[in-house]
Amino acid sequence: MRAIRRPAAHPRRARHDHHPICPALRGLSGKHRQRRMAASESAGTGPEVPAGGAPAARKGRRRLVMRRVGNGVMFAGLAVGVYALLPRLGGLSHDAAELRHARPAFVAAAVVAQAVSLGCYALLYRRVLASLGARVPFWLTARVTLASFLVSHVTPFGSAAGTAVNVSTLETEGVAASTTGEAIGLTSLVSALALIALFGTGLVATAGRHLSQAYLVIAGAALALVVSVLAIALVVGAHPDIAASAGRRVAKVARHVRSSIDPEKVAQTSKRLASLARSALTGRAFLASYGFASADLLFDLLSLDLMFAAVRYQPGFGPVAVAYAAANIASAIPVTPGGLGVAEVTLVAITVGFGAPRATAVLAVLGYRIVNYWLPLLPGAVAYLRLRLSQKKADSTPRSANSSG
Numbered sequence: 001m002r003a004i005r006r007p008a009a010h011p012r013r014a015r016h017d018h019h020p021i022c023p024a025l026r027g028l029s030g031k032h033r034q035r036r037m038a039a040s041e042s043a044g045t046g047p048e049v050p051a052g053g054a055p056a057a058r059k060g061r062r063r064l065v066m067r068r069v070g071n072g073v074m075f076a077g078l079a080v081g082v083y084a085l086l087p088r089l090g091g092l093s094h095d096a097a098e099l100r101h102a103r104p105a106f107v108a109a110a111v112v113a114q115a116v117s118l119g120c121y122a123l124l125y126r127r128v129l130a131s132l133g134a135r136v137p138f139w140l141t142a143r144v145t146l147a148s149f150l151v152s153h154v155t156p157f158g159s160a161a162g163t164a165v166n167v168s169t170l171e172t173e174g175v176a177a178s179t180t181g182e183a184i185g186l187t188s189l190v191s192a193l194a195l196i197a198l199f200g201t202g203l204v205a206t207a208g209r210h211l212s213q214a215y216l217v218i219a220g221a222a223l224a225l226v227v228s229v230l231a232i233a234l235v236v237g238a239h240p241d242i243a244a245s246a247g248r249r250v251a252k253v254a255r256h257v258r259s260s261i262d263p264e265k266v267a268q269t270s271k272r273l274a275s276l277a278r279s280a281l282t283g284r285a286f287l288a289s290y291g292f293a294s295a296d297l298l299f300d301l302l303s304l305d306l307m308f309a310a311v312r313y314q315p316g317f318g319p320v321a322v323a324y325a326a327a328n329i330a331s332a333i334p335v336t337p338g339g340l341g342v343a344e345v346t347l348v349a350i351t352v353g354f355g356a357p358r359a360t361a362v363l364a365v366l367g368y369r370i371v372n373y374w375l376p377l378l379p380g381a382v383a384y385l386r387l388r389l390s391q392k393k394a395d396s397t398p399r400s401a402n403s404s405g
Contacts, residue, residue, distance in 0.1 A: 102367060106310035110303040114371050117299035121145055124190065124292035128183045131285045134175045143383040144169050150380030153338035153373065169387050185273050190286075194293035195328055198301070202321025206354070243274035300324075300372065304347075307368040311360050319354035323347050344369055 119142065126141040144166055152162035167180045247270025251263035301324050308315055327346040331339025344365055351361045 102307075102310040102363070103312070104310075106306045107367065107371075110306035110310065110368070110371050111375065113299045113303040113306060114375070117296050117303065118142075118145060118149075118376060120292050120296040120299060121191075124289055124296060125183065125187050127285070127289045127292055128187045128190070129170075129175070129179070131186075131289070132179050132183055134170075134179050134183070136170065136173060136175065140169075140173060143387055146376065146380040146383035147387050149376055150384050153340075153377065153380075155337060165384070165387070168391065172391055182273060185269075186289075189273075190289045190293045191296070194290060194297055195325055197294070198297055198321055199325035199329075202318050202325060205316070205318030206322060240271040240274040244268070244271035246270065297324075303371055304364070304368045307371070308351075308356075308360075308364040310367065311363045313356060313360045313364065315351055315354055315356050319351060319356075323350035323354075326350055338373055340373065343373075 122138065122142040122145045125145060126136055126138055129136050129141070147165050147169070148162035151165050155161050163181070163184060166184065167177045170180050171177060244267040248263045248267035251261050251266035255261045255263065301321060304324055305314075305317075305320050308320070323346070327339070327343045327350075330346045331343045333342070336342055347365045347368070348358070348361045351365070352358050356364075
């Protein structure tokens with residue numbers, strides 16, 4: 001799912017080594033130090049190479065290759081497991097044959113709705129960047145969105161890798177790493193607000209249905225939790241000092257899991273993001289950003305509803321909205337790449353709970369995830385390759401100029 005996309009988000013090399021937005025930025029800034037060291041050492045006798053340095057480098061590269069191979073095998077196994085097991089749980093022995101009976105016009109409409117959703121997310125990211133003073137053309141934000149989507153959906157904990165792609169790409173266009181990191185945070189915040197509103201609207205829309213007592217208890221608890229989170233977010237966002245204090249406390253807890261987290265840097269980042277949210281996302285800028293975020297979610301939701309229509313079933317807006325929002329919230333937990341497996345199970349479980357036939361729900365959800373998860377990987381791969389080629393060309397141009405000089 002792409003609700004809280006982190007340009008994953010969605011919507012993506014003056015790098016600042018002290019920048020606390022994402023650890024990936026600190027790793028990227030190391031390349032500049034290496035280049036400056038290499039340039040200064042070229043005038044002397046050259047850098048000292050420690051004994052055993054070459055074997056250590058080869059060992060490091062071998063570990064990197066093995067890790068990538070392992071991630072690829074895990075991703076492939078997870079995808080095969082989900083899409084082979086889920087149809088069996090739905091009682092479908094020939095799921096591919098069943099999908100061929102889906103109405104093609106609705107499937108095509110679902111694909112178009114998904115493309116519009118991605119475009120709206122790119123517009124959201126571009127609007128947030130503009131609020132921070134970075135003017136970026138739409139075609140670039142669209143490419144960055146697709147490339148970040150690819151990286152974050154095929155690698156475990158892919159948000160950091162997607163952020164690195166985002167930062168390195170926009171930096172070639174003159175956007176500082178700090179600005180990109182702040183835009184990513186604010187884009188995720190606006191998307192989260194739109195998702196919470198959609199979830200609440202879906203719960204209200206299901207109020208007139210004959211539902212089980214267990215569902216009403218769970219829905220009431222979920223609504224109370226969402227409202228509490230929204231209230232906390234508004235209070236924290238309205239007061240930078242409170243945001244800094246909250247960020248520091250969360251970082252102290254997270255430091256028990258990852259020792260590299262610096263609570264003071266997290267506090268500074270939280271305070272700065274709250275200040276930016278107050279200054280950059282106010283008035284017309286906030287309305288435009290929220291509108292693009294809502295359009296992104298609604299067109300994505302429409303894609304899911306159209307896949308249900310393609311298999312000749314209409315669960316209604318309320319159940320689909322609740323299932324969609326819940327699946328997005330569950331997918332935000334970085335257990336699998338892009339919520340693979342988590343989103344499918346959540347969508348099927350909730351729509352079946354609202355009365356959809358299990359086999360129909362499985363077919364509709366599988367078709368939706370093909371459109372929502374797998375199809376965007378193709379243009380994402382094209383966008384990623386084009387961005388990498390453009391960066392290599394930009395890096396080679398100064399070298400050729402220096403050599404000719």
